[in-house]
Structure formats: C-alpha cells, structure tokens
Amino acid sequence: MIGIAAIIGGGVIGGGWAARFALMGWDVRIFDPDPEAERKIGEVMANAARVFPMLYEAPMPVRGAITYVGSVAEAVTGADWIQESVPEQLDIKHRVIAEIQAACSETAVLASSTSGFKPSELQQDAARPGQVMVAHPFNPVYLLPLIELVPSAASDTSIVTRAKQILTGIGMYPLHVRAEIDAHIADRFLEAVWREALWLVKDGIATTEEIDNAIRYGFGLRWAQMGLFETYRVAGGEAGMRHFMAQFGPCLQWPWTKLTDVPEFTDDLVDLIAGQSDAQSGHMSIRDLERLRDNNLVAILRALKQQGAAAGKLILDHDTALRGPLGAEIPLVTVRRVVPVDWTDINGHMNEGRYGQLFSDASEEFMTHIGADRAYIAAGHSYFTAETKTKYLAETRAGEDIYVTTHIIVADGKKLQLWHQMHRASDDALLANCDQFMLHVSLETRRSCPPLPHVAEVLNRLADAHAEADQ
Template identity: 70%
Template sequence: MTKKMTAAIIGGGVIGGGWAARFLLNGWDVRIFDPDPEAQRKIGEVLDNARHALPMLYDYAMPAEGALTFHETVAETVAGADWIQESVPERLDIKHKVYAEIQGACDAAAIIGSSTSGYKPSELQEGAARLGQIMVCHPFNPVYLLPLIEVVATDASDTATVDRAAEMLTAVGLYPLRVRKEIDAHIADRFLEAVWREALWLVKDGIATTEEIDNAIRYGFGIRWAQMGLFETYRVAGGEAGMKHFIDQFGPCLKWPWTKLMDVPELTDELAQMIADQSDAQSGHLTIRQLERKRDGNLIAMMRALKQQGNASGRLLNEHEKTMRPTLEAGVPMLSLRRTIPVDWTDVNGHMNEGRYGQIFSDASEEVMAYVGADDAYIAGGMSYFTVETTTKYLAETHAGEAVEVHSRVTEGKGKKLRCLHEMRRASDGEVMATCDQFMLHVSLETRRTCEPSPDVAARVEALAAAHQGADT
C-alpha cells in the first residue's frame, strides 16, 4: 500500500495557502499553523479557488482530497510530516526562530522547504541543528496552478535529500528547477525585478500608464515567453541563421541608453499614489477574488492549449496526468471516465458546447477500447476502431468546474462492430446530463478500410457485450 503523505504548512498567507491547496488536491494530508485568527477563512477562500481551478487542467479526475487540519503549535503541526513548507514573513530572525521550533519536533528525514523569494539557503541554514535539511523551494503565485519551484541547496545539503525533494515536488505536478549556485533572489525574480524597475521609470516619466505597460506584456512578448521562454524566442528572431546571428545583429543595442536597469526611481508618496490611482482605474472595478478567478481561468485556458501541443507547462501536465489515469474495471455499466469540465470547454451561453460532448464520449470510448486490448500499442501496430455514427442527447446543462462521470455499456460487439451506450452523469448527484449511442467499426490504419480485429481483441469485445447485454444503466 502506498504511504499516505503529509505536508505541514507553516504560515498560511497567499503562498502558504497555495502550497496547502497543491498538496491537498493531490491527495496529501495537510496540517497548517498560522497564528492569524483569520487564517482558516483566508485559506478556505484560497482552497475554494483551487478546488474550482486545478482539476480543470487535467483530463482525468484528481486523487481523493486529503485531510486538512489546523494546529495551535509549530511542533504539533510538523510532527511526523514528510514535507514542511515555511512561508513566514521575509525576516531572517523570524525564519531562524521558526526553523529551531520545526527541527525540535520534526523527523530528521523530513524536507524543510522555504518559500523565500530573496534569501539564500546558506542564510536560512545559519545556526540550524541540521543544515542540510533546509533548502529554498521558491514557488510562484498561484502555487496550485503555476508549476515552477526554484530549488536551491548548499554544499551542506545532501544530494540524495535534494533528489528526494525534487521527486516529491514532481509527484504533485510541480516543476523543480534546480538552481546551480545560490544567489540573491534566485533566477526568476531577478528578471521580474529588472522589468519592475523599468516599469516604474516608464510610469514616473509619463511614458506609459500601468495598463499600457500590462498591455505591452500580455498582447506581445508575454505570450511568446509563456511557451518559448527568452532564449528560444530570440533564437527564432535570428531567423535561419539562428542565435549567433541574433546576437551579432542586436548585441550592440545593449550599449545604447535604452533602459535604466542599474537605477531605480525614488518611490515617493507622489509616485506611489500615481501608480495606485492608475491601477485602480485599470482594474479597481473587480474584487481581488474576482481578479484571481479571472487569472485562474486564463491560466487554465493557456496551459491547456500548451498541453494539447505538448510544450512547456503543457508537457509537464501531460506527464503528471499519466499518474492519474485509472485502470478501467469491468462493471455493468463500466465507469469509463471521471474528470472536471475545464473553462475552455464552454460557449457563449456559459455551458459546455456541443463539440466537447463528442470529446468526452470519444475519450470514454478510448478507455473501453484500451480495456479490450485496442490500446496505444495496438494502434501503433496498425489497427484501431473508427466512429462511424453517433446519436447524442443533451439533457441538462454542464458548466465549467463540474465533476462528471461517464458510464459506458457495450450494446453490440461482434466481428468488426463495437457499439457503446454512454451516459454522462454529474458526479455530485448522479443526474444524467447527456447520453451518446456510439457505433464504431474496426479498421486497418494502413488501408483505412474495415477489417477483422485480432482474435484476442475480438474475444474481449464479445465477452464484454455478453456481460452488458440487457443490463440497465
């Protein structure tokens, strides 16, 4: 039996709450310590957003949610935990005090990760009882959606411990980027700081408003960066001659006085108020929670597009999703699919569009095909089933974020024929939301014409049809 994993979250603000959601929704038990009397409410709101958003990234249902508990002391929170994530305020004296409490009560084999965006791990380890147990594991908001975690260790860190930390992060769908050498602010925040400095000058000098700067990013290079990063983007910009040509052509520009990256405007009350006023005009009509929902929906849509292409964060999602694919079991009917409806499957009416019903029933039939032996290896060998006719009935509206199940029954299975009756049901109450009668024929992928299936596939199809004959769904 797989060991039940436990995460302890020390500090339950925006980042700590995001960590809690990431672990909890991947089936871990989560314990939280935060002295803020409003901590349970605040973390509850973060969890509400995460429960709505994260399952929409995947084409299979996520694991059963773990148990969430709040505790009065650090010692009680960390006792027996496999992973301990510190997300307390960015003050070294506070962090050192917290580490002393943690190491006085936690298992010696537990990972202690810090969410710090600026401190180096050697600074965090100062005075610690076990130096190598503490490492930087710096996330990005929202932690429950964005996969990047900057992992920074020191010479005092045991390589096997860092390897184990990376494996545990990967197991919950994160991407551990191991920083080769410790440096202030790690990698990503150094880029963000450079852009932030330049943006402050552009606002101060009256060149652009906060909204215009945001538009320059989201309508242009921000989209390129989301799927290609920096260097790959510029490699393409170099054309057929590649990166060397790009550097030769644009390298001299680095000597031009385009930016003020080595300087920063004084954040006077006047400049701070100007930025605040422009930001209010830009998005003050939305609450923070509404902005978070908007952000999450946009991230889901973009990451799912990358998922379909198998690039960047989408490739990571595909790998993580493989760990969620259940083994289909015989039943009458068969539970062929469990998943959450993603936001990019909805139309102008606010519910799932017709084409996505075809998608979900197609996915269910592929699970049935795999069960009878017409799996990926079989298809790679040159044979498969093609759908030639479907009849779909839409019985109830289906909305983004709803968890659904597909129950399938083989109503005909002999020779080249395979017919399935699918019912899509709302997982919460079992209401039938749509049905699909799907008729498929076995084909040769070489000739693209019908042919007899292999004897073992034919036998499994016939056995399944016999088992399902006359059964009520």
C-alpha cells in the same frame, strides 16, 4: 508518494501550497496565528478546487484533509514535507526553523518559500543545516508548476532528491538552482522588469495599464511558451541565435534602460502607481481578479497541453501518470473529470461539440481497456465511428465534476455498438447520453474486418458480462 504536508504560514503562498498538496491527495496541517487564516485559506482552496482539476483529463486523487493546528510542533510532527512561508525577515525565519526542527523528523523535507534569501542564510545556527533548502514557488502555486529548488553546499543530497520526487509527484517542475544567488533566478528577471516599469511610470512615459498591455499583448505570449532565449533564436531567422546576437548585441551599449538605477521610492511615486492601478482594475475585487487570472491560466495551459509544449507538456505527462486502468464495474466508468473553462460557450454551458469529445474520450479509454490501444493502432488496426446519436438532457457548466459510464450493446465481429451516459458526480444526475456505432478497420486496406484475436477475446468476454448484467 502521498504523505503529510505541514504548512507554516498560511498567507497567499502558504495557502497555495496547501491547496496544491491537498488536491493531489496529501493530508495537510496548517499553522498560522492569524485568526483569519482559516477563512483566507478556505477561499484560496475554493479557487484552487474549482480550476486545478480543469487541467487534467485524468480523475483527481481523493482530496486530502486540511487541518488547522495550534502550534508549529503539532503541524510538523510526523510530516513528510514542511513548507515555511512566514514573512521575509531572516530573524523570524531562523526562529521558526529552530521551532520546526525541534519537533520534526530528521528525514523530512524542510523547505522555505523565500523569494530572496539564500539557503545558507536560512541554515545559519540551524540544528540540522542539511535539512533546510529553498523551494520558491510562483503565485498561484496550485496552477503554476515552477519551483526554484535551491540547496546549499551543506544540504543533504538525499533530502534534495526526495524533494524533487515529491514536487514531481504533485505535478510541479523543480528547477534545481545549482549555485546560491540572491533572489534565485526568476525573481531577478522580475525585479529588472519591475524596476524599469517604475521608471516608465515615474517619468510619465506609460501608465500601469499601458505597461501591462505591452506585456500581455506582446512578448508575454511568446515567453509563456518559448521563454527568452528560444524566442530570440527564432527572431534571428534562419541564421539563428548567432545572427540575432550580432544584430542586436551592439544595442546593449546604448542607454535604453535604467536597470542599474533605482527610482526614489517616494510617497508621490506610490500614490501615482496606486492611483493608476485603481483606475485600471479597481472595478474588480481581488477574488474576481483571481478567478479571471485562474481561468486565463487554465485556458493557456490547456492550449499548451494540447500542443505538448512548455508547461503544457509537464501537465500532459503528469496527467498520463495519474491515469490508471479501468475498473471491473458494469457499466464501465470510462471518464472522470472536471469540465474546464475552455469547454464552455457564451452562455457558460458546455459547448455541444465538447460532448462529442467527451464521448470520444470515453471510447478511447474503452479501446485501451480491451487492448485496441496506441500500439494496436500503430500495428495497423483500429475502430472507426460510423454513426453517433447524442441526446442533451441537462445543463453542464465549467467546474462541474462529471463522469461517463459505457455499456456494450453489440459486439459482433467487426461491429461494435456502445452506450455512453454522462452524469454529474454530485448527484448522479443524467446529463447526456450517446449511442455510438463503430466498425473495426484495417488501416492498411481501409476496409472493415474482424478485430485481432486478443482484442476479440477480451471484447467478447466483456460483452457477455454486460449482457448478463442486463438480464
């Protein structure tokens, strides 16, 4: 489903929502009274447009239009999804929700980005309480897929179901929180870790940088792909979680943490933490830190995607859903994608090994197009590459939008020769080409043989069309 999204409040979170929807093909209307809103959201959008497509091998949808409007009513009229991201003050949210419901469709999803308020609190005095729910994201919204979707007992189940479908359609993971609770699920963990971190700094045990290092060099890496309980299950060894609980359960009685104690939030504590944070990261601008964060997240998520694990499995499935059949153009456009950051070398150029992967991906798409797909391979036949010749013609950098065309040179029985050309999408400049010679092989005998009749028929018909186009 592609529709219209209305973003009410265009801060860091609202801007991230706008970017996620627009990059997935939705038209977006934004209302924010801040005179700097368009500039700020424009910068968020530029970051998102650079990195979000790097997660995917599939071509992105045509980007939706972003329009800045002068009122809440103008933003929400006719919208399918309405995301409220105004300041965390309940009276402000009540006023904005009332203004939204006075103008929006009764069937639209009306979701709040609130990190703390329960949906029943937001629904108080609402014209249609059942329309209102919480959809709490994580920053950056355009990369991190988790959405805590929190309805109340008064919520309209049909709107909640549609909300899940829409979120899944834009590549997100709606975690349906079954019971209302302050701060939902994830922020309760974050608040506990944050509280303990404040004590460690205040008591002089660790600096802000040392605490960050403890997370990013240790358990943070495990949590990124196994979460909490699965990590501890592994820690229990062959005996599993029961052994872990028996071994470490008693320590819960020890006074290790101060989670029920809050340090006095004084100016001295603020100065201490702000000063350490400045010493840690003050040499970089916020935009530089955002780019570094986004690059790292893309690399981590792509690594998880390659393994089909955790958040990477979610992206892999969404990537598959975005892929459609190849068109009928000659030559065939077999790949459309953005060059990801993990494909570059120390010079910032695309590594030569990735050219081989790109042309291999083009061949895979071609194979699927003629019927030599996964099922064909599972049944015992495939094409093996016997020889390739690649020529590098121009630089290619991370973030560039590229495409590959594939032309049939020879299709003669068991022999297949393809000519791939890689282009930059912005100006169609030729960046590299590849001459690839393949043989059709029986996976049972491991010897070359003619393709099966249904593949041969499609291939011969396509080869005739390519030969005719060459004349």
